[in-house]
Amino acid sequence: MIEAEKLTKRFGGRAVVDDVTFRCEPGTVTGFLGPNGAGKTTTMRMICGFATPDAGRAGVLGGSYRALPNPGRRVGVLLDASAQHGGRRGREALAISAQTMGVEEKRVDDLLGLVGLDRAAARKRVRQYSLGMRQRLGIANALIGEPEVLILDEPANGLDPEGMRWMRGLLRDFAERGGTVLLSSHLLHEVDAIADRLVIIGSGKIVAEGSKEELLSDAGTLVRADDGEALGRALAAAGLEAREAEGGGFLVDAEPRAVGVAAQEGGVALVHLAPAGDAGLEQLFFDLTTDNAAEGDR
């Protein structure tokens, strides 16, 4: 179980994480979604005891991460796949983690097999690894101690479609055996493919949270007409909040029925009227990304 409660972190007076509260339950894979610079990394580092919150608290398995006696055996962490010594061989990098947490070294070979790094790859220095290989090494490193909780920052970054499918299977299996997973991503389709719950963060604040179904049902209605201007007037006349959607039409914050009625009153012929679904989620995420595009990472 992972908990963040009113978590806040300021850098130079600016709150990069602002009153963030969420929970990850055992048996679930939670996707922590947000554009670069939204505060995902800082939040995860506070959960793992690398950064001290200015307010609020973060906990893992009912206590603070730093109070865990041998954290590697309870919580698997991947905070940055490129954070490995370039001059160390892949297998050796895992072996020193295993030795630190008191795990038999032969488990290292099992894990190399599990994440699909063959003998030749394991013997290479990490400097020669592609990002995808580093991610696989990082996942193996997180799994060495047979943890109950996984905290992974951008684990799908650099993976090819086959790798994404593999990770989906791995994390789903981990959750089905009662594990808790929190993984972050700045790409909707990555989280969409892997997670069953979403926590969406923008500018340091949680903007949406829930199962994918819940979020999709809240996403509003997508409506299109050949005469877009007339449709806009009709929606305004009915007092419905509408924004222009990407790819034409409007995203309306209302049920399809209300939108249909508004169009009829305005005498506009519709070509599309349906719950926004994925398009709504994409729009929400797109708005966040453009709002934050100018701000730096972390």
Place this chain on the structure above:
Amino acid sequence: MTARPGLARLTKVELRKMVDTRSGFWLQVAVLGLTVLAVVITVLAGHEDDKTFRHVLSNALQPAGILLPVVGILLVSSEWSQRTALISFALVPQRPRLIVAKLLAGTVLALVATAVALALAALATALAAGNAPHLWSLPLGLLGQDIVYVVTAMVIGIGFGLALQSSAPAIVLYFALPVALAALGSIHALKGVVEWTNSAEALEPLTTTVMSGHEWAQGLVALALWMGVPLTIGMWRLTRRDVG
């Protein structure tokens, strides 16, 4: 199984981390190679009176004294420059414990280096078969000073790495500071202060002569300063600041 990793285990891991990277491995090879070279040159080219065990040993310790601090610096600073701190402190969140393990590992490596220098110096002295007086004499006090010299060099390196958390500035500062202090020492008014604070000057007699009380006082002040200040700054940064 979920007990806290003991210091002995963490020390073993840190020793392993010193030699399992490409740079770490070659640095150890360089120390060994230069020690052999120092010993060979001393017995081949040295004055007949200098071919004593005591003198050969003094020269044999110099490569370790110069390069082990770099090993110490890299042991700590690479956690930041290679960003492995994100793994190390995830596994050992009590950050000072990891530094204590590094200090212990550094001490072990320094003792190993001293033992190797002793063995090589003995071998070279025997092979050279010189006829200088007191060929094999080595006062126990001097042996103790040799150990202090190598171990403290390592600890000072670890302190610099910890204080600066960055390899290049730590290495440059470690070698430049004594030079700068020596330059200051040429100013008459500062000469006294520098004698007590410049490690290069105050520690110079460590491997050559059994030190007098006055020399010990100067050496201990310099050592306290060179080990204490960087380690204190480093520990403060480590515990107060966010990592990563």
